[in-house]
Structure formats: C-alpha cells, structure tokens
C-alpha cells in the first residue's frame with residue numbers, strides 16, 4: 568500500500584429487507600451517512616433479504632442502488648439462498664464471487680451460503696480463486712469478505728454456523744497474507760486478531776434482530792498513510808474505534824469488547 572493513500576471502505580451487513588424486524592429509517596439513514604463519507608468502496612456482506620423472495624431482493628436492490636459509490640461489492644448470505652433466492656441475487660447483483668481491485672486494496676468476496684441451510688461453507692473448489700485473486704496484490708491491503716463468521720463471536724448463545732471449512736479458510740487467508748476479513752451473520756459486532764489478520768464482524772445495520780445489548784450498526788474502514796482504522800457506526804448516533812493497525816509493522820490496538828461480562832448483572836455482596 569502506498570504511504571500517501573487515503574480511502575474509506577464502508578461495510579453494511581444483514582439489512583434483511585422483508586423481515587418484520589426491518590426498520591427502513593435505519594437503512595435510509597445508514598445510506599445517507601455512508602454517502603456523506605464519499606466512500607472509495609461499499610461492501611454489502613449478505614442477508615440482504617429475509618427469505619430470498621423476489622420482492623425482498625427488489626427492495627434491497629432499490630436501497631443498494633442509492634449508494635453513490637463506483638466500487639460496490641455485494642455478496643449473498645444464508646437468508647438470500649432460501650427459496651432459490653440466489654437466482655434473484657445473480658439477476659440483480661451479478662456474480663456471487665467477486666473481486667474489487669483498486670490502487671490501494673484488493674477485496675475478494677465469496678458466497679458461503681448453501682441453499683435453504685443456515686450453515687455455510689466456502690468449499691475447496693473456490694480456494695484457487697481466492698489464492699489467485701490475492702496473488703498479484705503486492706503491498707495493497709488485502710480484504711476478504713464472507714457472510715458467515717470464521718471464528719466464534721461472544722454473546723451469541725450456542726455456537727453454530729461457523730463455516731464448515733473455517734480452519735482451511737483461515738489457514739489459506741493467512742498464507743496469502745490477508746489483512747482484514749469482513750463478515751456478518753451473527754448480528755453482533757466484534758473483532759478478533761489471528762496471526763496478522765483482523766477478523767471484523769459487522770452487526771445488523773437495519774433490523775431489531777439483536778442479541779443482548781447490541782445495537783444496529785455498520786463498519787467504516789479508514790485507511791490513511793498505510794494505517795487502518797475500523798470504526799463501528801451506529802445510525803443516527805456516534806461511532807467508536809474498534810481496531811487500529813498498521814499492516815506493515817503489525818503494530819495494533821484493539822478495542823476490548825466485553826460482551827459477555829457486560830450482560831451479567833453486577834451484584835454487590
């Protein structure tokens with residue numbers, strides 16, 4: 568990554584158009600806020616719909632068209648592959664596996680969904696695509712986008728739906744030097760550091776399908792002078808820094824979210 572680059576990548580996830588928990592004001596506000604940032608790229612990391620139906624996809628596409636950004640990456644989530652929803656996805660958004668490559672970063676997005684299942688997988692048949700897509704990236708920031716989480720997320724109850732081949736994928740991402748993973752699915756924002764990778768999970772931007780005390784939010788990734796900062800932004804409200812790292816030196820700061828502790832009432836003896 569060149570030293571003088573400045574860019575903003577916004578990640579919005581789990582918008583769930585068609586869900587009874589979908590709040591249009593939250594999505595409209597998020598789009599407005601993101602457009603005001605004049606983003607270099609926008610990532611929509613799956614679960615655009617609730618059940619994969621045509622009318623839900625068309626509504627999602629209407630919203631997504633409002634992003635004023637040339638570089639869009641949209642990938643499906645498990646809800647989008649219900650009821651053969653991937654047909655509508657491909658018609659409206661194109662390939663389910665995509666690359667957004669620009670001067671400062673390479674973003675590779677994959678479809679981890681399986682028809683009518685909540686579980687996910689990437690699949691060995693796609694490993695070569697991932698390896699090849701990052702192979703010419705040089706010192707650009709390498710970003711991998713996938714709907715399902717690759718590591719457990721605290722505060723989400725019984726663990727389930729980590730992609731079946733998470734171990735193989737994590738090793739592959741480490742091997743090709745991925746700096747940042749952007750995922751969603753659990754509706755709980757969180758970040759992990761593994762080797763030299765930051766694995767950042769987005770919350771749901773526009774629904775009240777929330778666990779515990781989490782709030783609707785999306786992610787803003789700012790890259791300036793080679794340094795990467797990830798902010799969690801609450802529509803209508805504040806933003807907070809969650810990760811700050813330098814991919815060249817691997818120096819980093821990570822916010823200590825104590826999701827589990829914060830939900831246990833404190834009692835005095």
Ligand SMILES: [Fe+2]
Nearest residue numbers: 581614752753
């Ligand atoms: Fe979701």
Ligand SMILES: [Fe+2]
Nearest residue numbers: 614644645752
């Ligand atoms: Fe999901």
